[in-house]
Amino acid sequence: MKTDPSYTFRPSELEPARATALRHEIEAFNDEYCAVLDANLVEDWPRFFVADCVYRITARENAELGLPVGLVYAEGRGMLEDRAVAISRTQMFAPRYTLHMISNTRALRESADGEIAAEANFLLLQTLVEGATSIHMAGKFHDRFVRVDGRLLLKERQVVYDTTLIANDLVYPV
Amino acid sequence: MKTDPSYTFRPSELEPARATALRHEIEAFNDEYCAVLDANLVEDWPRFFVADCVYRITARENAELGLPVGLVYAEGRGMLEDRAVAISRTQMFAPRYTLHMISNTRALRESADGEIAAEANFLLLQTLVEGATSIHMAGKFHDRFVRVDGRLLLKERQVVYDTTLIANDLVYPV
Amino acid sequence: MKTDPSYTFRPSELEPARATALRHEIEAFNDEYCAVLDANLVEDWPRFFVADCVYRITARENAELGLPVGLVYAEGRGMLEDRAVAISRTQMFAPRYTLHMISNTRALRESADGEIAAEANFLLLQTLVEGATSIHMAGKFHDRFVRVDGRLLLKERQVVYDTTLIANDLVYPV
Numbered sequence: 421m422k423t424d425p426s427y428t429f430r431p432s433e434l435e436p437a438r439a440t441a442l443r444h445e446i447e448a449f450n451d452e453y454c455a456v457l458d459a460n461l462v463e464d465w466p467r468f469f470v471a472d473c474v475y476r477i478t479a480r481e482n483a484e485l486g487l488p489v490g491l492v493y494a495e496g497r498g499m500l501e502d503r504a505v506a507i508s509r510t511q512m513f514a515p516r517y518t519l520h521m522i523s524n525t526r527a528l529r530e531s532a533d534g535e536i537a538a539e540a541n542f543l544l545l546q547t548l549v550e551g552a553t554s555i556h557m558a559g560k561f562h563d564r565f566v567r568v569d570g571r572l573l574l575k576e577r578q579v580v581y582d583t584t585l586i587a588n589d590l591v592y593p594v
Numbered sequence: 595m596k597t598d599p600s601y602t603f604r605p606s607e608l609e610p611a612r613a614t615a616l617r618h619e620i621e622a623f624n625d626e627y628c629a630v631l632d633a634n635l636v637e638d639w640p641r642f643f644v645a646d647c648v649y650r651i652t653a654r655e656n657a658e659l660g661l662p663v664g665l666v667y668a669e670g671r672g673m674l675e676d677r678a679v680a681i682s683r684t685q686m687f688a689p690r691y692t693l694h695m696i697s698n699t700r701a702l703r704e705s706a707d708g709e710i711a712a713e714a715n716f717l718l719l720q721t722l723v724e725g726a727t728s729i730h731m732a733g734k735f736h737d738r739f740v741r742v743d744g745r746l747l748l749k750e751r752q753v754v755y756d757t758t759l760i761a762n763d764l765v766y767p768v
Numbered sequence: 769m770k771t772d773p774s775y776t777f778r779p780s781e782l783e784p785a786r787a788t789a790l791r792h793e794i795e796a797f798n799d800e801y802c803a804v805l806d807a808n809l810v811e812d813w814p815r816f817f818v819a820d821c822v823y824r825i826t827a828r829e830n831a832e833l834g835l836p837v838g839l840v841y842a843e844g845r846g847m848l849e850d851r852a853v854a855i856s857r858t859q860m861f862a863p864r865y866t867l868h869m870i871s872n873t874r875a876l877r878e879s880a881d882g883e884i885a886a887e888a889n890f891l892l893l894q895t896l897v898e899g900a901t902s903i904h905m906a907g908k909f910h911d912r913f914v915r916v917d918g919r920l921l922l923k924e925r926q927v928v929y930d931t932t933l934i935a936n937d938l939v940y941p942v
Contacts, residue, residue: 429807431800440792444614451698452605455713459603480865517654517756519732521697521715523869524799539803541869543893545717545732547756553732558867558893558901582865582895618788625872626779629887633777691828691930693906695871695889719891719906721930727906 424486427562427580430539433529442527446538446565449572454520457593462508465593466500469574470566473497477579477594480559492579500593507592518556518592519545535575536565542579544594557581557594598660601736601754604713607703616701620712620739623746628694631767636682639767640674643748644740647671651753651768654733666753666765674767681766692730692766693719709749710739716753718768731755731768772834775910775928778887781877790875794886794913797920802868805941810855813941814848817922818914821845825927825942828907840927840939848941855940865895866904866940883923884913890927892942905929905942 432439449468456464469475478490494500525540539562546556559581565572579594606613623642630638643649652664668674698715713736720730733755739746753768780787797816804812817823826838842848873888887910894904907929913920927942 429803429809429812436793436796440796443796445610448610448614448617448700451700454698454715455603455700458715461603464603519715519717519734519756521695521717521869521871523695523697523871524802526796526799526803541802541806541867543717543867543869543891545729545756547732547758550758553729553757555729555893555901555903558895560867582867582893583901584895584898619784622784622788622791622874625874628872628889629777629874632889635777638777693889693891693908693930695869695891697869697871717891719903719930721906721932724932727903727931729903 424484427480427483430528432526434527438530439527442530442536442538443525445572446527446536446540446563447522447525449565450522450525450540450561454522458518458520460518462504462593463501465504466497469497469500469577470568471497473500473574474576474578475500475574475593476577477581479584480580480582481584483562483578483580504593515549517547519547519553520594521545522561534567536563536572538563538565542594555583557583559583598658601654601657601752604702606700608701612704613701616704616710616712617699619746620701620710620714620737621696621699623739624696624699624714624735628696632692632694634692636678636767639678640671643671643674643751644742645671647674647748648750648752649674649748649767650751651755651765653758654754654756655758657736657752657754678767689723691721693721693727694768695719708741710737710746712737712739716768729757731757733757772832775828775831778876778885780874782875786878787875790878790884790886791873793920794875794884794888794911795870795873797913798870798873798888798909802870806866806868808866810852810941813852814845817845817848817925818916819845821848821922822924822926823848823922823941824925825929825939827932828928828930829932831910831926831928852941863897867893867895867901868942869893882915884911884920886911886913890942903931905931907931 453468475494476490477492521543523541527538529537544557545553547553562578564576566575627642649668650664651666695717696714701712703711718731719727721727736752738750740749801816823842824838825840869891871889875886877885887908892905893901895901910926912924914923
């Protein structure tokens with residue numbers, strides 16, 4: 421079967437100094453994004469996206485085969501907002517803690533109109549009440565950023581996870 | 595119950611370029627701090643703190659409720675030194691290896707007198723002799739740094755861990 | 769028994785601004801290195817090394833005791849190329865995914881002829897088909913880089929793992 425090249429290795433097309441500057445900016449973005457999610461402020465999550473966005477959570481196998489399906493698919497910030505409200509109303513008290521570790525952030529391309537393609541590795545840890553901490557999911561963010569009023573926002577985030585077995589609960593954003 | 599706002603999400607109040615510069619400085623500090631601990635040089639650990647410091651290890655649940663208790667609490671570098679000596683004399687040979695992974699470092703505020711508030715995510719891995727590597731603890735550092743002779747030192751480190759079940763052994767610094 | 773000082777804590781001898789600049793360059797190198805390995809492009813792996821290189825994977829206990837043995841030892845890029853071809857031909861389809869998380873990168877020294885000593889922590893996650901994600905190996909890279917045509921290449925990479933029990937399968941590069 422053919423492999424979708426978007427999800428295999430892509431060399432950075434950027435000049436090293438520019439790649440580093442963008443990487444630092446993206447790291448700051450992701451660190452704030454994760455701090456919001458790990459504080460369980462899911463209703464604050466859609467503000468990291470532009471109105472006309474795509475958000476998907478899918479398995480690496482599906483992504484590499486170019487399959488459109490996924491665990492979660494949302495088009496437009498409105499769908500993210502609906503989802504966020506639904507999640508936050510379903511569970512008043514979080515029965516678990518999450519912690520995102522982000523590493524290996526790479527800025528890959530920057531278009532003339534300022535759109536940036538990037539990726540980063542994530543490890544999503546989960547701690548159930550009275551429990552040990554375990555690996556909930558690990559994988560890569562495949563992102564496209566745009567700049568609005570000087571700040572980065574997500575135009576597209578594809579959360580591609582390696583972990584095949586996902587606990588079958590209500591899926592929080594990653 | 596009321597939640598202590600110090601341990602929930604806090605946006606950075608810093609201008610982006612300043613936040614990035616401080617983050618890089620804090621990352622270098624934490625990387626050296628962790629390298630010392632992971633080399634089992636616990637007696638070298640107090641040198642990362644000012645004399646008038648606070649060090650605490652506590653559960654996220656306790657921190658968020660504003661409870662003063664914790665697994666470990668030390669005021670002043672003298673207490674850290676006593677603790678370090680006690681630990682290093684108790685076990686001549688380390689029965690385990692530790693490895694700290696630090697990510698998601700965020701500089702949040704800087705006061706006029708140079709005190710810096712910051713946080714970072716940590717994953718503390720543990721490997722018992724002849725064993726596999728497992729997650730010992732994961733959580734966040736909530737830090738206040740001051741600058742002495744141009745270099746950062748910890749005025750306060752609150753190690754807030756998600757992991758509820760901690761192996762009931764002699765607690766090493768984190 | 770005597771401990772080999774190369775594998776215990778080493779303070780950085782670099783001026784802070786230089787250490788930070790080199791760290792960022794090394795992080796970019798390692799992020800690309802890991803992206804290639806995690807995309808299963810093992811035949812592309814030797815290009816990160818100079819012709820006259822050393823690559824070793826060994827247990828922390830062995831490294832600290834100064835023992836020359838290890839799980840994998842290769843001298844010269846030719847040996848890496850042979851190894852890469854052997855691995856890629858043995859398994860046409862990868863039965864697992866890997867994901868490297870790199871953190872705590874430290875630039876330690878830089879010689880007059882531009883050789884750089886550095887270290888970084890790695891966490892190598894593994895996901896078997898239809899399985900959960902688990903910790904395959906964790907430890908430190910102990911590296912020597914040289915600069916060729918302005919770009920970093922590895923003169924030496926010692927992969928020193930804490931994890932004592934390694935799954936007894938064909939060993940991929942780390």
